[in-house]
Amino acid sequence: MKKIYVLDTNVLLHDPNAIFAFDEHEVVIPSVVLEEIDSKKRNADEIGRNARYVSRLLDGLREKGHLHSGVQLDNMGSLKVELNHRSFMKLQEVFGEVSNDNRILAVGLNYFIEQQQQSEPRTVVLVSKDVLVRIKADVLGLTTQDYLSDRPAGLDELFTGNSQLQVHPSVIDEFYSYRSLTIKNLQLAYPLYPHEFVILKDEMGTGKSALLKVNKEGTKLEPLYLSNESVWGINARNAQQRMALELLLNDDIPLVTITGKAGTGKTLLALAAGLCKVEDEHKYKKLLIARPVVPMGKDIGYLPGEKEEKLRPWMQPIYDNLEFLFDTKKSGDIDKILMGLGSIQVEALTYIRGRSIPGQYIIIDEAQNLSRHEVKTIVSRVGEGSKIILMGDPEQIDHPYLDAASNGLTYIVERFKQQQISGHITLEKGERSKLAQLAADLL
Template identity: 40%
Template sequence: MTKKARKTYILDTNVLLTDSNSLFGFEEHDLVIPLIVLEELDRHKDRQDEVGRNAREVVRKLADLTKVHKDFKAGIPLGKKLGTLRILALSDLCADEKTAIGLPSELETKKSGDNTIVHFCQNYLDMAKAAGETAFLVTRDTILRLKAQALGIPCEDYRKFNVATSVNSLYSGVKTIDVSSRDEAVVDDFHDNKNDYTLPEDLQQDLHPNQFVVIKDGQQSAVARFVSKNKPLRHLTPSPGKLQPRNKEQEFAADLLFDPSVKLVTLAGKAGVGKTLSAINAGLEQVLNTKRYRSLLICRPIMPLGKDVGFLPGDLNEKLEPWLAPIKDNLRFLIGNSMQEGGKKKQPRHDEQVLQSYFDEGIIEVQAMTFIRGRSIANAFVIIDEAQNTNLHEMKTILTRVGENTKIVLTGDLEQIDNTYVDSVSNGLSIVIERFKDQDIAGHVTFLRGERSLLATISSEIL
């Protein structure tokens, strides 16, 4: 086996803030942390969110590594079969400022952490070239990578959490199978055998548990759910909820949402396709009518759209109201819809009173995701909305809160991410979609068709 050429990776701050274990994720290769990175870690360590937690964790790890090894320039061993870590200032790379390679005038005028790192990399690479060393800058910041590439600095994204090359290559939960060239009448056999038809073994290849199949034979077609290898296909169950599916993806989602054996459901798609509404509809039906679960818990991360509004007045509930309002809008719509009697809708005020009574009795809870840590949630239907704005650690925290007889649904638009520390293929929702696709207790559907309104659908496509 050919031994890998040893490399040196210069880490940007955002790598450490994304993954507190990144120091130990580069195998036998050596790491360099520019001194400015420590300054930026110090600036973030007091934040009361996942970024702050990662900053504090990295600081603790650095403190442990440097307890024995005090010479940061010589290289601190990171562990067995791992490389070394150096923490260097620009002054460690050149004798004085006069001999240092300078930044272009466009960057020199604006002193920033990114430009300081670019300046550091320019001089480190100059030193590394003389020593025959191969070095790369690793950063999650696209603009910083572009600056580096413009100046000839080799750079890479931090791809540890990337589960696909793009959104389009993620698992969709649906597969179309064309059987028109086969001798057997697959579609007819499926319809004739009701719940006792098993796909031919060669057609089962690459299918995942609870994946939906669209079988096409010329003008004929059939849809079903593939349960697992060598088991009969499952016919879709009509949705018992008040809100009926409008397209096949919503029908697929309902089949998963109302199946108690599927403990984890992930729903992805653009705005207006019905992800959240479908999930809340299923939750209300199974909590209020069939009593399968005791309560409905809906959470979403606190991520403002566009410019933040700063500190908000009032108590905790009043502060959270702007972020939780979209969820309550859906609840009002569904509960109001269910209150219709004899074609005559009851007064909106009565609907509001009914909804408030569910809140007061703890039957329905709407919370910011911040407050889910430490809870053990049993006998509940849980919805995590806007799950694309979570990272891996946050998603693990959420899923490990699930107790007995609890179903959890994750919804999100993978092309609408407001968290600067994740992207479309490294966020918590994408990771769960890919890593749970082979689990019998999980199912996924990617919604394709907008149903909110014609205007909303066109806007999501052309803007």
């Protein structure tokens, strides 16, 4: 039986195409949602873009009929802008305030009460990304759920870029003898993806092990190309950091994604690899380092000073790492070094749209605060001969409509994990300090 899905505003502002995500069921948009979308359409950020997109989408659907009467969608479902279930009387007994959230709840509740009076009642589901709205709906006895259609995987199922295999010691011996293993012969129960790392462990319990990488065709396990040497004074302190440097220094992998908690070394490793490629090997013309001014696209005019002065508070974590790599002693030395080199540019993502960036080593920090559309915008800027690194901690989200499983960084990791031109690694062990590691784990 067809269900009735009542959508909260945040669902449409998060994914404008959510209208089409409910298959053959009926989608209901409360009239107050249109008011909230209208109030956001002039925003210069991603939310404003989505509000304008939803407006155009609904305007196009008007050609099929009156939205308040319901129109048929191409997926055999239907869409209706609800005007007749706005009564606040039932809800007022529990939540007295006439807020926009409560008005949306009232529509869901009135639909639910109406369906209970039918001989074959349909299920009414309120869909919202607002946790408190879902809690209030549950208190009212309404079926409620988060919007999950755009999630590439469950949080526990996200691709980590490395796995550990327990094998017979003869398999490890074979690798050291022939420097290669055929994946098909291992008869694994799950697939291995291009450039994925594998740690072989002796199933007999000895200390015998091997660190390997899947080739770009996904057919063989091969040794890492790089030895564990210093890169701009930085040495890998654990296996995952060594895997990260392998991806960062490989010119045949133009897209690298790195995730991990605070203090795992994401930014420092990427900067060290970038400086090596630009300043030592001259493989790229410039090192471009950027991070979002959250939310992306927000005007920074309220900060004092010129553009560089305005950006400095947002970019300070980048400068901190550069000061460590260049071993500067005094405040302001790093600015003189960067000015003298001319090949290192620290930028805000606000200014990257519309550009084409060829022949550069591009580092995008804090990418977990980007939406899917923003990630697409950024990666599509990458020109011929460029390499881009996207990194961040999916558990530290500042964007109001993103979470650990639906942000742009997680999305691109899952979408590109089978591609030969990309590589991913999740850093697990904090190396900043014991205190930082405990804070990341416990807090």
